[in-house]
Amino acid sequence: MAASVHHPNITILHLLAVVLSIFSSRLHASEPYLTLDYYASTCPSVVEIVRKEMECAVLSDPRNAAFILRLHFHDCFVQGCDGSVLLDDTIDLKGEKTAAANKNSLEGFRLIDRIKNKLESECPGIVSCADILTIAARDAVILVGGPFWDVPLGRKDSRTAGYxxxxxxxxxxxxxxxxxxxxxxxxxxxxxxxxxxxxxxxxGMARCENFRGRIYGDFAFTSGKTPSSETYLSNLKSTCPAFGSGNNISAMDYVTPNLFDNSFYQILVKGEGLLNSDQEVYSSVFGIQTKELVNRYAQDSLAFFRQFSDSMVKMGNIMNADSFFNGEVRKNCRFVNT
Ligand code: HEM
Known part of the structure; x- marks a missing residue:
């Protein structure tokens, strides 16, 4: 029954997205604006420099991998992958860092600064902050056990942000x-x-204020109240009481929190997802196709790795025509060049 509700909704959403993308000025993934060898002659050591810094950072704290991966996602979804998320507030510019989705939540900026500094001393003015973030996100995933993919390069940094x-x-x-x-x-x-x-x-981790609704909401229902899920839920409640402590954190994958694997999907199949949004992907009556995909990735980590790699390249290719044609290579990732 639910299928008949599901498909028309998706079709309408799809049409909406197509119409919106016609009117927007984004360049799409398939267009060859980016190339694998973009810095081959201007900064051949870029990939190695980023990898070394990421290795150091993730070795000292695996959470750095999560910070950088998320930062890249938040960069790409706002005006395309153009380093806009890295900009600080100034008199002339309101950055994205204080927007509700990012405030008290995004980290990893200092690590990007460190990589940028290294690159500026090796090949000044050449490598964009948006490209640094894209390579660093790929390395972040490998360093915690995830798949490798080649990163197309040649992004420009924006001169604007999208608060x-x-x-x-x-x-x-x-x-x-x-x-x-x-x-x-x-x-x-x-x-x-x-x-x-x-x-x-x-x-990576989520803050109590982002999962309180879930653990005092339908967690007990979706998880079927097994003894182990009840223990997990009561631990979550002690980390995240009904009121206050909004910044207390808990891992989204409690099985292997620092390992990039498919256990996240296995957790969703058990109904124990930490975020409402994640569990919805499996449990929503509107999510027939999404549920099938969760089941597939829960059973087949290779299928997950392959699709994750392809989808990361697609996400990394989201571009904004304005940044691409009017963008720059920032000297400092936090500020537009003067
Ligand atoms: C599908 C929709 C998504 C939603 C609703 C969502 C939402 C969230 C929320 C609420 C948090 C916790 C933030 C906090 O409590 O401070 C989080 C963390 C995180 N997200 Fe997502 N996210 C989504 C997709 C993605 C994608 C596509 C990526 C990257 C490819 C990503 C990477 C991460 C990572 C790595 C963390 C952990 C960060 C840390 O440890 O600080 N998320 N996400």
Missing amino acids: ELASVNMPTADEGVLSIISKFLYQGLTVTDMVALSGAHTI
Whole structure:
């Protein structure tokens, strides 16, 4: 029965996304603006320099991998992958860092600064911050056990940021699956991309304020109240009481929090997802296709790795025509060049 509800909704959303993308000025993934050998003659050591810094950072704290992966996602969903998320507030510019989806939540900026400094001393003025973030996100995934993919390069950094757009474009923890799908379609990404990219939650932590609704809401229902899920839920409640302690954190993948694997999907199949938005992908009556994908990735980590790699390249290729044609290579990732 639910299928008849599901498909028309997706079709309408899809049409909406196509119409929106016709009117928007984004360049799409398939267009060859980026190339694998973009820095081959101007900064041949770029990939090695980023990898070394990422190795050091992730070795000292695996959470750095999660910070950088998320930062790249939040960059790409707001005006395309153009380093806009890295900009600080100034008198002339309101950055994205204080937007609701990012405030007190995004980290990793200092690590990007460190990589940028290294690159500026090796090949000054050559490598964009947007490219640094894209390579660093790929390395982050490998360093915690995930798949490798080649990163197309040649992005430009924006001279603007999208404070308001950050609130409109970024999905939130309490959002329903159809609304989240529409935000991915708008970016030129599919339902499959959405489910595979959500697998990023196999690493990293969420703050209590983002999962309180879930653990005092339908967690007990979706998890079927098994003894182990009840223990997990009571631990979550002690980390995240009904009131206050909004910044206390818990891993989204409690099985292997620092390992990039498919256990995140296995957790969803058990009904124990930490965020409402994640569990919705499996449990929503509107999520027939998404549920099938979660089941597939829960059983087949290779299928997940393959799709995650492809979807990361697609996400990394989201571009804004304005940044591309009027962009620059920032000297400092936090500020537009003067
Ligand atoms: C599908 C829609 C998504 C929603 C609703 C969502 C929402 C969230 C929320 C609420 C958090 C916790 C933030 C906090 O409490 O401070 C989080 C963390 C995270 N997200 Fe997502 N996310 C989504 C997709 C993605 C994607 C596509 C990626 C990357 C490809 C990603 C990577 C991460 C990572 C790595 C963390 C952990 C960060 C840390 O440890 O600080 N997320 N996400």
